[in-house]
Amino acid sequence: MAQLAETYASVPGTERGRGILVAGDAKSGSIVYCNGRSVIIRSLQDPSKVEVYGEHGYPVTVARFSPNGEWVASGDASGTVRVWARNEDRTLRFEIRALSGSIDDLDWSPDGQRIVVCGDGKGSTFVKAFLWDSGSTVGEFDGHSKRVLSCAFKPTRPFRIVSCGEDYLVNFYEGPPFRFKASFRDHTNFVNCIRFSPDGSKFLSVGSDKNGFLFDGKTGEMLGTLSSEDGHTGSIYAASWSPNGKQVLTVSADKTAKIWDISTEGSGKVNTTFSFSDIGEVEDMQVGCLWMGEYIVTISLGGVINYLSLSNPNTPSRSLSGHLRSITALTVAKVGEVVTLYSSSYDGVIIKWKVGSGFLGRLPKNGTINSATYMVAQGNELMTCGMDHKFRRVPLSGDAYTTEAEALDLGELPRDLDVASKCPEIAIVPIEKSVILLRQGTVASSIDVDYVASAAALSPDGDELVVGGRNGKLYVYSVKGDTLTQEAVLEKHRGEISAVRYSPDGSMIASGDLNREAVVWDRITREVKVKNMLYHTARINAVAWSPDSSKVATTSVDSSIYVYDVSKPASARVAIRNAHLGGVSALVFVDAQTLASGGDDACVRIWAVAA
Numbered sequence: 001m002a003q004l005a006e007t008y009a010s011v012p013g014t015e016r017g018r019g020i021l022v023a024g025d026a027k028s029g030s031i032v033y034c035n036g037r038s039v040i041i042r043s044l045q046d047p048s049k050v051e052v053y054g055e056h057g058y059p060v061t062v063a064r065f066s067p068n069g070e071w072v073a074s075g076d077a078s079g080t081v082r083v084w085a086r087n088e089d090r091t092l093r094f095e096i097r098a099l100s101g102s103i104d105d106l107d108w109s110p111d112g113q114r115i116v117v118c119g120d121g122k123g124s125t126f127v128k129a130f131l132w133d134s135g136s137t138v139g140e141f142d143g144h145s146k147r148v149l150s151c152a153f154k155p156t157r158p159f160r161i162v163s164c165g166e167d168y169l170v171n172f173y174e175g176p177p178f179r180f181k182a183s184f185r186d187h188t189n190f191v192n193c194i195r196f197s198p199d200g201s202k203f204l205s206v207g208s209d210k211n212g213f214l215f216d217g218k219t220g221e222m223l224g225t226l227s228s229e230d231g232h233t234g235s236i237y238a239a240s241w242s243p244n245g246k247q248v249l250t251v252s253a254d255k256t257a258k259i260w261d262i263s264t265e266g267s268g269k270v271n272t273t274f275s276f277s278d279i280g281e282v283e284d285m286q287v288g289c290l291w292m293g294e295y296i297v298t299i300s301l302g303g304v305i306n307y308l309s310l311s312n313p314n315t316p317s318r319s320l321s322g323h324l325r326s327i328t329a330l331t332v333a334k335v336g337e338v339v340t341l342y343s344s345s346y347d348g349v350i351i352k353w354k355v356g357s358g359f360l361g362r363l364p365k366n367g368t369i370n371s372a373t374y375m376v377a378q379g380n381e382l383m384t385c386g387m388d389h390k391f392r393r394v395p396l397s398g399d400a401y402t403t404e405a406e407a408l409d410l411g412e413l414p415r416d417l418d419v420a421s422k423c424p425e426i427a428i429v430p431i432e433k434s435v436i437l438l439r440q441g442t443v444a445s446s447i448d449v450d451y452v453a454s455a456a457a458l459s460p461d462g463d464e465l466v467v468g469g470r471n472g473k474l475y476v477y478s479v480k481g482d483t484l485t486q487e488a489v490l491e492k493h494r495g496e497i498s499a500v501r502y503s504p505d506g507s508m509i510a511s512g513d514l515n516r517e518a519v520v521w522d523r524i525t526r527e528v529k530v531k532n533m534l535y536h537t538a539r540i541n542a543v544a545w546s547p548d549s550s551k552v553a554t555t556s557v558d559s560s561i562y563v564y565d566v567s568k569p570a571s572a573r574v575a576i577r578n579a580h581l582g583g584v585s586a587l588v589f590v591d592a593q594t595l596a597s598g599g600d601d602a603c604v605r606i607w608a609v610a611a
Contacts, residue, residue: 005608010040010601011305033299034061036601036602037060037076038603041053067110068112078097080095081096099118101121102119104147105151107152114138141161150165152194159176161178162196169187172215181220187207189209190207190235195241200217206239210235210236237287237288238251249289257306295307304362306319323602323603323604327599341355344373355590372384383417389413390410416457416500418501426439426462432452433449437484455468456500463478472493474500475488476488476490493511495539501543513540515539520564537560539556545589546592555584556583559578561584562574562576574610579599580601593608
C-alpha cells in the first residue's frame with residue numbers, strides 16, 4: 001500500500017494586472033488561496049501543513065473561511081459557489097450558480113448566514129447576496145455597469161455591503177434585504193479592492209489610479225484619503241486592515257507594500273514601506289496581502305509568499321515559494337548523505353525541496369522563461385533541457401545557486417534527457433529524427449534515425465542506450481566510445497513510446513506508451529519480464545525505478561500512480577488514485593520506500609510506499 005506523507009503546495013495563482021484574494025482564519029492560523037482548480041489551506045506557522053480541495057470543475061478564483069472557521073466558500077470561473085466543510089471528507093454543504101461569469105470576490109456576513117459574491121455577470125447582474133444554506137437572494141444590487149472586482153460585508157450590525165469594479169465606482173448597499181443606497185465616483189481607474197475595518201466603522205477602496213479612499217462604514221459618507229505623500233506609484237491591487245483597525249496594509253504594482261496609519265477622522269499616512277525589488281523584476285509586483293494576528297504577508301506576481309516584519313522592513317523575515325504552473329519534471333540529487341528533490345514547472349521555475357520539511361529555495365531562471373521539460377541531477381550538477389531547445393548544466397553548491405549555466409543549442413525540441421548514473425559525464429538527448437550523445441556538455445556524436453524518436457534512456461554504465469519511437473518500437477544501441485551502433489529492436493507496444501528508463505542495476509528496462517501500457521524488459525535476453533501492466537486508463541507520462549531496482553512506478557494523465565514489484569505479477573500492483581488533480585506528469589523515487597510525484601495541480605507530493 002501507499003500513503004500520502006507530504007504535500008508541497010502550489011503558490012497562489014496570479015494574473016498580471018489583477019489583484020488576488022488571500023483570506024485567513026485567525027482561530028486556526030490558516031490562510032486559504034486558489035491555484036487552478038485547487039483550493040489550498042495552509043498554516044502560516046507551519047506551512048508544511050497543507051490541505052487541498054479539488055472538487056471544482058473550473059479554475060477557482062476566490063475562497064474564504066466562514067466566521068466560525070468551520071466552512072469554506074469558494075467560487076470559480078463558471079460563476080459557481082461551493083460551500084464545504086473543513087473536515088477530512090470535505091463534505092459539500094451547498095452549491096449554487098451565483099453569477100453567469102467568473103466570480104472575483106466573495107464575503108460572509110458576520111453571523112455566517114449570508115454570502116455576497118461579485119464578478120463578471122455578462123449581463124446586468126454583477127453582485128449577488130444569498131442565504132448560503134438555501135440560495136435565497138437577500139437583495140438587489142443595481143448600480144454597476146461593468147465587472148465588479150471586489151465586495152465586502154460589514155462585520156457588525158447594522159449590515160452593509162460595499163462593492164467596486166471596472167466602472168470606477170464604489171457602491172454602498174443597506175439591508176437586509178439589501179438595496180442600493182449611494183455611489184461614489186472618485187476613482188479614475190479600476191477599483192481593485194474594498195475592505196471594512198474589523199469594527200465596521202470604516203471601509204477602504206483602492207484602485208489602479210494609485211488612490212485609496214476611506215468611508216464611514218455605517219452611512220457610506222466619504223471621510224478622507226490615503227495621502228499621496230510617499231504613496232504608491234503604481235496600481236494598488238489589494239488592502240488588508242490590521243486586527244485593531246488602526247492601520248492598513250496595501251500592495252502595489254510598484255513592487256512595494258505599505259502600512260498606513262489611519263486617523264480617527266478617516267485619513268491615511270504612510271508609516272512603513274516594504275520594497276521588494278531594486279532591479280525592476282516584473283515578478284516582484286505585489287498583488288495580494290493579508291494582515292492576520294501577528295502575521296503580515298504579501299503575495300508577489302511570481303507567487304512568492306512574503307512574511308513581513310515591522311522591525312525590519314528591508315527584508316522579509318521569511319519567503320515561501322513553489323510552483324504556479326504544471327510540474328514538468330522531477331529529479332533527486334544525492335550528495336553524500338544529503339538527499340534533495342528538484343522540481344520544474346511549465347513557467348520555467350525550478351524549486352528545491354527538502355523531504356520532511358518542504359521548500360528550500362528557488363533556482364534563478366538563467367535568463368529564460370522556458371520550462372525545463374526534462375531534468376536530471378547527478379553529483380553537483382543539474383542538467384536540463386526544454387522548450388528553448390537548449391541543454392544546460394547548472395552547478396549546485398550546498399544551498400546556494402549560481403545563474404551561470406553552460407547552454408548548448410540542440411537546434412530542435414528535445415524529446416527526452418537521460419544521464420548515465422555511473423558515468424554522469426555522458427548524456428543522451430533524442431530529437432525528432434536524430435539521437436544526440438553528449439559528453440561533458442558538448443556533442444560527442446549524433447546519428448540520424450529513420451523513425452521519429454519520442455523517448456530515450458542510458459544504461460547506468462553508459463555502454464548502451466534505448467530509444468523509443470513514435471511507431472511503438474524500442475531501438476537498442478551499443479555505445480563504444482562516441483559510436484552508436486543499433487543492436488536490436490524490441491516490439492510489443494501498440495502506441496507511441498512516451499517513457500523509458502533502465503533500472504539502476506542495469507538489468508531491466510521499463511517502458512510506457514500512449515496506449516496506456518507499460519512493459520518491463522530483461523536487458524540481457526530482451527524478453528518481456530513483467531507483462532499485463534495495463535491498469536492506466538490514459539497515456540503513460542513517466543516511469544521511475546526504485547534505487548534497489550525492486551520496484552517500478554508508472555503514472556498517467558488519468559491521475560493514477562501504479563507501483564509494481566518486478567518479482568511479482570502485475571496484478572499485485574500498489575495503486576495510488578487521484579494523486580494529482582488534472583493528471584500526474586512527473587515521478588521519481590527518493591529512496592526505496594519513498595516516491596515523489598508532480599502534476600498539473602502544480603503540487604509536489606511525497607508517498608510512503610510499503611515494502
